[in-house]
Amino acid sequence: MYGAEEFAGGVFHQSIEGGRATATIELTASGVKAVTSTGQTFEIRYQDCALDVGGASGRMVFLRTMDRRLTIFCEDRRFPKALEMDAGPEFAEQLATVQKSRWREGFQWRMWLAVGTAVCLLCLVGGYYALLWTAKSSIGAIPVSADIQIGKAAFDARTLEGPQVTDRVVVDAVKAMVARLEPHAELKGLTFDVYVVNSSDINAYCLPGGKIVVFTGLLKTAQSAEQVTGVLSHEMSHAIKRHGLRHVMESMGIVVAVELLVGDVGGLVSLAADLGKSAALTSYSRDAETEADVTGVKMLHAAAIDPLELAGFFELLKQQQPEFTAAIQWLSTHPQHDERIATVRGEVAKLPPQEYRGMEIDWEKLQQRLQEIGAE
Amino acid sequence: MSQPHSVLPPVCRNRRFIIEATTRNRPSFANIHIKLEPGDKIIAEADAMASMSANVQMQTRWSGGVMKAVLKRVFGGESLFVNEFSAPAPAELVLTQPFPGDIESIDLKGNTLFLQPGAFLACEPGVTLGLGWAGMASFVGGEGLFRLKVSGNGRVWFSAYGGIFTREITDEYIVDTGHLVAYEPTINIRVGMAGGIFSSFFGGEGLVTKVRGPGRIYMQSRNFSGLTAWMNAHL
Structure with a gap:
């Protein structure tokens, strides 16, 4: 399966002009390889790889070297599954843990949003009726x-x-x-x-x-x-x-x-x-x-x-x-x-x-x- | 006053479309001076044209089709129409924004950039303008429910109220709501409080946008809601 699939993604590294470039991502037997449009090649070995999930969509996969000098990222929906198959079950566990952690963060945020909205609505309704009461009782003055x-x-x-x-x-x-x-x-x-x-x-x-x-x-x-x-x-x-x-x-x-x-x-x-x-x-x-x-x-x-x-x-x-x-x-x-x-x-x-x-x-x-x- | 970081030098000659463009009067009242040659085209937000040579041809069209234009207008804060400028002979075109502030340009090389509603000013024909869901976090943070997605090849110009400054984000960084102008797709956005409940709401900061990298964000040194609140207080 190695090298069978290519994914659109990108890479962050100081040797690239501007520090980042779009790249074609490929999973090899030893690690994740990224080739930029100018031909620069970067690779992170699976055993040196830290994984994260994020980006604007919330589902972009980031693979970093431990010293964080090199980051390869990919948003292709097929990429996590391919990574799980090619990199081994420990990667699948790591990916699942990160995804769960992000989901938990998202859930907490949604809970806070729901509570905040409810409190705001209560304040709004309560404040409205308080003002109605004040208006009615102060009209004589x-x-x-x-x-x-x-x-x-x-x-x-x-x-x-x-x-x-x-x-x-x-x-x-x-x-x-x-x-x-x-x-x-x-x-x-x-x-x-x-x-x-x-x-x-x-x-x-x-x-x-x-x-x-x-x-x-x-x-x-x-x-x-x-x-x-x-x-x-x-x-x-x-x-x-x-x-x-x-x-x-x-x-x-x-x-x-x-x-x-x-x-x-x-x-x-x-x-x-x-x-x-x-x-x-x-x-x-x-x-x-x-x-x-x-x-x-x-x-x-x-x-x-x-x-x-x-x-x-x-x-x-x-x-x-x-x-x-x-x-x-x-x-x-x-x-x-x-x-x-x-x-x-x-x-x-x-x-x-x-x-x-x-x-x-x-x-x-x-x-x-x-x-x-x-x-x- | 220091000039904000620019991806391209102030004067550049594009490799693909050979359009010479200079951003002048930065950062307070920036405007783009464009020298059009025969065959050149520039797509600009409706009402962005400040002046142009008499021989410049302007064609108005829906911004990406009727439905997309309406969606971009309603959710992206952009105009229903865009103007396409071209010239049969060498000509000059000046584009600007309706509010005081800087203009930044990015040279897209197959990559994507997200712009906050209302930030788009102009682009070269190889750039695609799309609309992307920004999520409830962005909406609650005052950054809009949708964001403009620019991708493809070519330069895109976007404007800001006040100066534009950039920051490379590696971990997490906090931006006050209304100050974020553009960001790369590798940036994750969440909304949070600036401090505790008391300091967030009584310290005047309220909700803030938490951005997590890696990636680059573009921020504006002023924000419109701050201006309107200040004006209201002095009316």
Whole structure:
């Protein structure tokens, strides 16, 4: 078998220009022979040979003289087997020992990697929840002016979803609904500004600080002014409960956790401003939506508007949903209709008796004006 | 400032492709001045050309085919395309890199060299550009999941942020993450901590790359993550 096979490899020796060269490796009866492309020949006798495994691939075989002046290496997959056959069983044992040692090192490294990854994930998740808790518990210490600034930044950062409606009949009607609720807001200092947008979407939202945007699609779909007021009570509750600010702080918390993990906190300051805009515009959690429903019910009750009108609007959406699946953005991240109807009714059942009175809004006139101005 | 070790003299005439190339303004703002003769070709990373004679012809092609180009772009940090420069008459071409630093050239004679993502700058036509799996150790150490594998015959130029210095590794040697630029295939790479857990993470060194020889490694005197962290801290 000796000399039957040749393997591509290389050799390290000081007599070679540059100290190394590619070589053809051959196993002889006495040892391992390497012939470089320039014809230089090197040989290590088996009895003078130390073996190692490594290289970039981790499976390159190195054969060295004991004084380490000459190293022959080969990465050919057939080489270890040929070495075992030609050099004898003691070489096979040496090779197996080295390979086992390298495997053990690799295993240890993989174990450390797995443990390290698990610890990092635990720290990340733990840190995230700690920051959420901190954000929630410290929100009361932040002045309402922060909500107003975030809401303004969010409002300025986006374009309205359609042309703004300036018709006095339409805008005044919505303002009257908001004015009826505003005195009963449990958080003082908010300024509720109303913007009506000509869009077929059945939607309305309230930014942190109190900027309310109502779509004409909502006004046309609702069956009464009280139903629209019910929806507004829900949206205003988001601002009153400071869900936007909480969302911003939670979002910043994620960035803080990631930044701490990667060890760079320098970029936080510039990120905070951008986050304020984007986080205020994204959807709230389902818990926040339920809290807004509950707060809205209380506010409607305090304003002497029947809170069941809000449940009535959900009933209406439930009936119309097949037709409006794509259009009902207002519901996209909200709890299911039945769940919300049950929440509203459950809250109403807990409330003391109240004499409700309707909104002083000419609903027919509002609908007629919406037709006249071509509201979608 | 001492010049880094170079495998070839600054001006050389290649035996196989007869292309004269000089690396100037080393080490801070290195660039390659190439004198093209009819029949000469140089393959360079997209956007590497700084200036050229009007008669130089530039042909853009996928870097080793569409799939390989996409893989090299995604995992190797290289461009989707490479430019092939040639000239029908004597002409001049200047290639450079987008960041300040040195350029090194290696004359491959059938051997292989691994380059870290983004290090490749140019090569002669006899050089093959491939992508090799670097492993999780390399990825965790911040050196990338894949590495560019250059092999064949001809010169290859690679760039670094800062100066380039080499070291012959016989046993084990430690390089901070982000400083390794190129290494021979006989080099084994692992990731480890610079010291104990406390000193590694609070001493600012964190994870380091442990290289084991024999073989030669090429390192850069600066690293990009250090620069970005420094800039972030001063923004």
